[in-house]
Amino acid sequence: MSAPVRFVAIVDDEEPVRKALCRLLRASGLNAEAFSSGQTFLDSIVARQPDCAILDLHMPGLSGLQVLQQLQSSRFSVPTIVITGHDEPQTRERCLSAGASAYLRKPLDGEVLLETINRVVNGRSTHRQDDPGQPR
Secondary structure (H helix, E strand, O other): OOOOOOEEEEEOOOHHHHHHHHHHHHHOOOEEEEEOOHHHHHHHOOOOOOOEEEEEOOOOOOOHHHHHHHHHOOOOOOOEEEEEOOOOHHHHHHHHHOOOOEEEEOOOOHHHHHHHHHHHHOOOOOOOEEOOOOOO
């Protein structure tokens, strides 16, 4: 019996990032759906809850941190990987305190992202910030 195909939501306001992440995840056998805003993502959860969400921190409208906070106050439990191109230690801590399972810097290393998705989906949170340039 094969393992179920995981459903990963990608939430990023930048279309090239959404497309690249969708390609990477689908090529790895994951089912990926992209959302251009935090609100669109939150609205979609009622119909289909993802196994994991990749959430950009800096977006117009609801920020990634606001989306995390809304997820925490809702009935939905979605392991969330926050991604950002503007890394600041205090922001990282705020995201992790708000319920993020992991926090990664852009540009993302595809292998690190896939490993992180696997860890958080299987209940093994990683509260460290992965450095794409460093071997694991």
